[in-house]
Amino acid sequence: MMPEQFSQHTRILAIETSCDETAAAVVEDGRRILSNVIASQTDLHAQYGGVFPEVASRKHVEVIHAVVAQALQEAHLSIEDLDCIAVTRGPGLVGSLLVGVNTAKGIALGRQKPLLGINHIEGHLYSLWLSDEDDQIEFPVLALVVSGGHTELYLMRDHLEYEHLGGTLDDAAGEAFDKVGRVLGLPFPGGPAIDKASENGDGTFFRFPRAVLEDSYNFSFSGLKTAVLRTIAGYDPDRLPVSDLAASFQAAVVDVLVVKTARAVAEYDVSAVHVSGGVSSNRHLRKVMAQRLPVPVRFPPPILCTDNAAMIAAAAHRHFTSGRRDSLDMDVLPSLQL
Numbered sequence: 001m002m003p004e005q006f007s008q009h010t011r012i013l014a015i016e017t018s019c020d021e022t023a024a025a026v027v028e029d030g031r032r033i034l035s036n037v038i039a040s041q042t043d044l045h046a047q048y049g050g051v052f053p054e055v056a057s058r059k060h061v062e063v064i065h066a067v068v069a070q071a072l073q074e075a076h077l078s079i080e081d082l083d084c085i086a087v088t089r090g091p092g093l094v095g096s097l098l099v100g101v102n103t104a105k106g107i108a109l110g111r112q113k114p115l116l117g118i119n120h121i122e123g124h125l126y127s128l129w130l131s132d133e134d135d136q137i138e139f140p141v142l143a144l145v146v147s148g149g150h151t152e153l154y155l156m157r158d159h160l161e162y163e164h165l166g167g168t169l170d171d172a173a174g175e176a177f178d179k180v181g182r183v184l185g186l187p188f189p190g191g192p193a194i195d196k197a198s199e200n201g202d203g204t205f206f207r208f209p210r211a212v213l214e215d216s217y218n219f220s221f222s223g224l225k226t227a228v229l230r231t232i233a234g235y236d237p238d239r240l241p242v243s244d245l246a247a248s249f250q251a252a253v254v255d256v257l258v259v260k261t262a263r264a265v266a267e268y269d270v271s272a273v274h275v276s277g278g279v280s281s282n283r284h285l286r287k288v289m290a291q292r293l294p295v296p297v298r299f300p301p302p303i304l305c306t307d308n309a310a311m312i313a314a315a316a317h318r319h320f321t322s323g324r325r326d327s328l329d330m331d332v333l334p335s336l337q338l
């Protein structure tokens with residue numbers, strides 16, 4: 001048997017702290033998850049009805065070392081066994097990003113390991129490669145990222161090649177879910193709560209506007225959000241038809257996402273559609289995408305839809321094997337684009 005130090009495998013420790021999850025993971029060869037630790041701060045932010053940046057970065061500082069230690073322990077590896085330390089450098093909250101980036105730099109410097117700064121959106125795109133079926137993926141692929149911070153459509157002609165087709169002009173899809181959830185009196189975050197409340201609702205009860213923005217792959221959800229707010233204002237708060245409002249709002253968001261994606265599928269000859277990001281765990285979105293698109297639609301398992309470090313390691317693996325290395329003066333980029 002080959003001694004461990006001559007192993008042909010590439011093992012990457014990744015750290016993700018761009019928003020309100022403190023996460024660390026070890027991934028082998030860009031696809032096998034050896035550990036995936038996620039310390040969520042959701043309960044902490046629920047009292048504010050949204051992520052409180054200062055509170056988020058302080059909490060990251062408190063737990064980051066324990067989260068990294070647990071990721072190594074669950075992977076049965078020590079830092080010496082790793083080939084690279086990867087970290088999300090943006091986009092995200094500056095104070096939160098700094099905690100992850102400085103932790104990764106400390107490990108890389110202290111243990112003489114290569115360092116890679118990864119784009120968070122690229123991480124979501126690579127959440128689809130964390131599977132044993134990753135070598136069956138054929139390019140070009142159409143990739144939709146729908147999260148709390150982003151609604152972006154990309155054409156991927158190859159690994160690490162992204163053509164940005166369009167994105168949100170105002171609210172991201174997840175942001176709209178969270179805002180509407182709040183006015184419906186649902187718990188934070190609104191996305192999963194609306195998904196659940198919609199089970200008992202009629203998605204055709206209210207006909208909310210769909211901003212289709214002809215001739216573009218851009219998205220806009222602020223008009224929809226305003227229409228929901230206006231409808232709610234017309235009701236006695238004690239008699240709000242919460243389930244029907246949730247289901248009708250969700251139907252409108254899903255409709256727009258599906259119509260735009262279908263149009264891009266028709267324009268570009270893609271082999272499949274990949275949907276990732278927190279909103280991609282929405283059950284109605286999954287169902288309608290699968291029904292209405294003429295090519296296979298792939299989604300990550302729900303645990304890899306919301307923020308995690310395994311997806312950062314998966315993206316880092318592609319950069320690492322292509323030879324990229326970052327220097328220790330790499331900085332956070334809160335508005336980084338892909």
Ligand code: KG4
Pocket residue numbers: 019146147148149150173174175177178189190191192195277278279280281282283305306307
């Ligand atoms: O990817 P993510 O964890 O963080 C960002 O990068 O933004 O996405 C979080 C977003 C939140 O807005 C949350 O409400 C939404 O994903 N979300 C959902 C569902 N689960 C999470 N939205 C709709 N339906 C869901 N089941």
Ligand code: ZN
Pocket residue numbers: 120124147148277278306307
């Ligand atoms: Zn995210």
